[in-house]
Amino acid sequence: MERLDKLIASQGKYSRKEVKQLVARRRVTVDGLSAKSADVKIDETAAVIAIDGIPLTIKKHLYLMLNKPGGYVSSTEGHDGAYVLELVPRELYRDGLFPAGRLDKDTTGMMILTDDGQMAHRILAPKKHVKKKYLVTLDVPPTEEMVSRFREGISLSEGLTKPAEMELLEGNTAYVTLVEGRYHQIKRMFASCGATVVGLHRVSMGNLTLPSDLPVGKLRELTEEELRLLEELV
Ligand code: URA
Numbered sequence: 428m429e430r431l432d433k434l435i436a437s438q439g440k441y442s443r444k445e446v447k448q449l450v451a452r453r454r455v456t457v458d459g460l461s462a463k464s465a466d467v468k469i470d471e472t473a474a475v476i477a478i479d480g481i482p483l484t485i486k487k488h489l490y491l492m493l494n495k496p497g498g499y500v501s502s503t504e505g506h507d508g509a510y511v512l513e514l515v516p517r518e519l520y521r522d523g524l525f526p527a528g529r530l531d532k533d534t535t536g537m538m539i540l541t542d543d544g545q546m547a548h549r550i551l552a553p554k555k556h557v558k559k560k561y562l563v564t565l566d567v568p569p570t571e572e573m574v575s576r577f578r579e580g581i582s583l584s585e586g587l588t589k590p591a592e593m594e595l596l597e598g599n600t601a602y603v604t605l606v607e608g609r610y611h612q613i614k615r616m617f618a619s620c621g622a623t624v625v626g627l628h629r630v631s632m633g634n635l636t637l638p639s640d641l642p643v644g645k646l647r648e649l650t651e652e653e654l655r656l657l658e659e660l661v
Contacts, residue, residue, distance in 0.1 A: 431457065432465035435476065438485065440518045454479050488543035489521050490649040490657065494641045495538045495629075501526045511538060514644055527551065531611060536561070536629035537637035539657065540646065549661035550632070556589075556606040557660050558633055561613060562596075564626030569593065569601040573620045577603065581616045585609070588616060602630070633660040 429437075432446040441449065443465075449455050450465040456477045457469060469476065476483045493511060500506045503525050511526055527539045527547035541547055550557055563569075577591040592604040603613055614624045630637055635656040641647060649657060 428468040429471050430465070431455070431462055431467050431469050431476070434469055434471055434485065435478075435483065437521060438483065439489070439521050449478060456480070488541060488546070489519070489524065490543065490546075490654055491515070491519060491524075491540040491646045492638070492641065492649055492653065493526075493538040493540055493646045494637060494643050495530055495535050496644045497533045497535050500532050501529045501538065508532070511540070515540065515646060519646060519648070528608065530629060531614075531627070534561075534627040534629065535643070536627075537632065537635075538629070539632070539635075539649075546657070546661065550657075551608070552661075553607060555661055558604050558606055558631075559608065559629060560602055560604045560631045562626075562628040562630055563601050563603050563613060563617070563624055565599045565601070565617060566623040566625055568599050569595055569622065571595070573601075573617070573622070576620055577616060581619050583609065583612075583615055583619070588612065591616065599625075633657075635660065 431450070432443045435441055435446045436443040447465040450462050453461045455462040457467070457474050459475070471485050476485070493514060495501070495511060499509045499511045499514065501511050503510060503512060512524065515524060521542050523542035524540055525547070527541055527550050530536070530538060539550070549555065574593045574595065577593045580587040580590055588609070589606050594602040596602065605612060613627060617624050633656065635653055
C-alpha cells in the first residue's frame with residue numbers, strides 16, 4: 428500500500444505538489460472513481476489509476492540509456508562541475524536514480540541510469556565479466572603488437588589485466604572490449620604501450636548497443652527489447 432500522491436510522483440513527470448493539485452481538480456481517478464484526497468492509500472499492484480482518463484502504468488523501476496557527453500562526471504557527489512544526473516529531464520527523473528557504472532569525465536557514449544540498485548549491482552559485479560566495448564582514438568595508429576599485448580593482459584600497478592580484445596580500425600582508431608572496469612583502464616593500458624588515448628566512446632555493454640538515433644546528452648527509457656538485453660547481461 429502506498430499513498431496516492433507518493434505513488435504518482437514516484438513515476439517522475441509530476442511532483443507531489445502537482446499531484447495534489449491534480450487531485451483537487453478531480454483529474455485523478457482510482458478504479459474509475461474520482462480520487463477524493465491525495466493521501467489515500469492505494470494497492471499499487473491492483474488499482475487502476477488514471478489522470479485525465481489516461482491509465483498510468485506504474486513501473487517499479489526505471490531504466491534509462493544516456494548518450495553521455497564529455498565534460499560530465501558519472502559519480503553523484505563529491506566533484507566540482509557537471510554531473511550526468513543533471514542531464515535527466517524532469518519528466519524522466521526519479522528519486523534514487525543513479526548511473527550504473529562509471530565513465531571518466533571526458534569519456535562519451537553509453538551509460539545506463541536506473542533506480543534499481545540490485546540490477547546495477549549485478550551489472551557491475553566484477554565476476555560477471557560483462558563485456559564493455561569502446562571506440563578508442565589514439566595519438567598514433569594502434570598496432571598489431573598492441574593487439575597481442577592487450578590479448579595477453581597488461582601489467583598495471585595493481586596487477587595483470589584480463590585479456591582484452593582489440594580490433595584495429597582506420598587511422599588512429601580501434602575497438603577495445605574489456606571484461607572489467609578498473610580505474611582509467613583503457614588509458615592506462617595504452618599508456619603502457621606508449622600511446623595516449625585522445626578519445627574514448629563506449630558503444631555497447633554485452634549485446635546492448637548505444638542507439639545511433641540517441642543524440643549526445645540525451646536520455647530515453649530502455650525499450651522492452653533493450654531491457655531484455657540488459658537482463659541478459661546479468
Ligand atoms: N577506460 C578508461 O580509461 N576510461 C573510461 O571511462 C572507461 C574505460
